[in-house]
Amino acid sequence: MEPKEQRFRFRRKEESGTTSGLCDNYLQANMITLPKEYAFDFLLFCIRNPRSCPLIDVIENGHVRPQVADADVRTDLPKYRIYKKGKLDGEVLDIVKEWSDDLVTFLIGCSFTFEKALVHAGIRLLHQEQNRVVPMFKTTIPCKKVGIFDGNMVVSMRALTESEIDKAIKITSRFETSHGAPIHIGDPAEIGIADIFKPDYGESINFDIKERIPVFWACGVTPQNVCLNAKPELMISHAPGHMLITDKLEEIN
Amino acid sequence: MEPKEQRFRFRRKEESGTTSGLCDNYLQANMITLPKEYAFDFLLFCIRNPRSCPLIDVIENGHVRPQVADADVRTDLPKYRIYKKGKLDGEVLDIVKEWSDDLVTFLIGCSFTFEKALVHAGIRLLHQEQNRVVPMFKTTIPCKKVGIFDGNMVVSMRALTESEIDKAIKITSRFETSHGAPIHIGDPAEIGIADIFKPDYGESINFDIKERIPVFWACGVTPQNVCLNAKPELMISHAPGHMLITDKLEEIN
Known part of the structure; x- marks a missing residue:
């Protein structure tokens, strides 16, 4: 359409x-x-x-x-x-x-802008397959403060296999106005995420943590988070x- | 220094x-x-x-x-x-x-940021040689209006020989945060400049219009011009x- x-x-x-x-x-x-x-x-x-x-x-x-x-x-x-x-x-x-x-x-x-390119490269997007809103998390990564706008970054998460990650980095780094390359790969605790199956926004995705690695992109929901402060x-x-x-x-x- | x-x-x-x-x-x-x-x-x-x-x-x-x-x-x-x-x-x-x-x-x-690169490439900058402020002109090129800020572009002018112009375009187009490539080359009347020896800002430069061609760059004095409106x-x-x-x-x- x-x-x-x-x-x-x-x-x-x-x-x-x-x-x-x-x-x-x-x-x-x-x-x-x-x-x-x-x-x-x-x-x-x-x-x-x-x-x-x-x-x-x-x-x-x-x-x-x-x-x-x-x-x-x-x-x-x-x-x-x-x-x-x-x-x-x-x-x-x-x-x-x-x-x-x-x-x-x-x-x-x-x-979402780069998801088509990921799928086109053979990368599976579980939230699309499971018909859910992509899971999004509050992090401990601080934004640069301006006036009253002060707070931490929100990220979107896609769980990928090891072999998919390299491709995903290469592809998304070309989409500069759509957040670009991942901001973090791997251990969610390192950026302050306690439970990868309990997102702050969107919906939880089912995946096997032994098979797939969480990959995080900066997310445009960040301003909504900053707004809470x-x-x-x-x-x-x-x-x-x-x-x-x-x-x-x-x-x- | x-x-x-x-x-x-x-x-x-x-x-x-x-x-x-x-x-x-x-x-x-x-x-x-x-x-x-x-x-x-x-x-x-x-x-x-x-x-x-x-x-x-x-x-x-x-x-x-x-x-x-x-x-x-x-x-x-x-x-x-x-x-x-x-x-x-x-x-x-x-x-x-x-x-x-x-x-x-x-x-x-x-x-001014790209002037060193021009001189380094063998281009003569007459305003520096004549120890004057670069001549700047109001034009008829409109800016995109936002709120009360509405008006025409101001340009700086450097008079170059034909053989210098190609080099100057190539060099200055690389300086994106310093106005980049020229906005106009040649006939000043085409962008609303009546007299090339009577700048609106800066000082007039002596040059032979049979030997040198005026080359115009977008100028950061534009906001001062827009402010008049x-x-x-x-x-x-x-x-x-x-x-x-x-x-x-x-x-x-």
Whole structure:
């Protein structure tokens, strides 16, 4: 399905699931929406933390259309999260009611963008096979602080066999605006993850830890984690795993 | 002279001239300082206009030290300009008196950075030979507007012989954070310049228009030009040609 058609299905609420595996080859994006008073600090936070927050697009206050997609960010994602003062206030299928002309929206690269290339190279993606949202974890890797935005990186995890890992590094390092190469490979405890089967976001994946090694990529859910500390009055984001599908084809180096 | 020593000479007001030709190989930067209320729009303006405003560093409100130099931006440039509501209010040798914790500072790449490489390749730079500030011109090339920041590009001009131009293109296109390749070559009227001997900033250079062709680069004075339209309550910048010399060596691709 073409991105525009897929987005219309979300807009009409005919679908509201994860976008992993949808619209192959098109760039997918995390969304963060904040009142303008926080916009400078957050934009600088993205610039200073490009691994977790690679900027794809910024939509100024008073606008709803990105440059990367003929879309309305208020309706064209499958699912959104509303945070108030750093607390999750609810999950909704559109944010028309919450919208105001004071809001600035940031689109940030997403690892879903490179999944097609991994599958194409013969790498098995268990979360797709098990039809689950990719598991995501809070870590102890600190971000560079800007203003109120301060906190640790969130990572997405894919469990790969040893022979798949080399290929995965080579492939993903070319996707600079989609988090690039893995940030960590192996022992989850080293980056502060206590239980690989209890993700903080997304869903747990079944795999044999004797056969597969967890591989971690910086994740665009990081700003949602940072927001729990920063406690801005209002923050709206995509629901983890439920991205904006853009009209832009993947860019690889 | 090393950058730090040179900056101390400016700080102690022992020198206040153009930085063209000083501290070879070190990145030089344009400076723009604005109250925080304008900072988001201006940061986005830089991101959307990378040819004229390649970002090198952002110094948040409450801070005076860049990451790229062990410097104090209030004292370590040779000369500053104060703009109030878009009008030049004065030229000063430091901005200690004007400083407040609400100010955000942007450092933007400068074509002085690649001049050493041009001279090294045997290209004559007449403004250095004639000991003048490089001539800069307002053009009719529009920038991408963000909020109140809207206006045309400013360019710096170097008059080269035909055989020098190819070399100059090749060399400067590698300096991405210092404006890169020329934006225009030849007829000044095509980009709205009426008289090549009457620059809007800097000083006029003597050359024979039958022997040399004007070559134009996007210029970090563009934000000062855009400011004349935007009319922020306060804006402080380096005086054209009087840059921050950083501790960072030139980065070339």
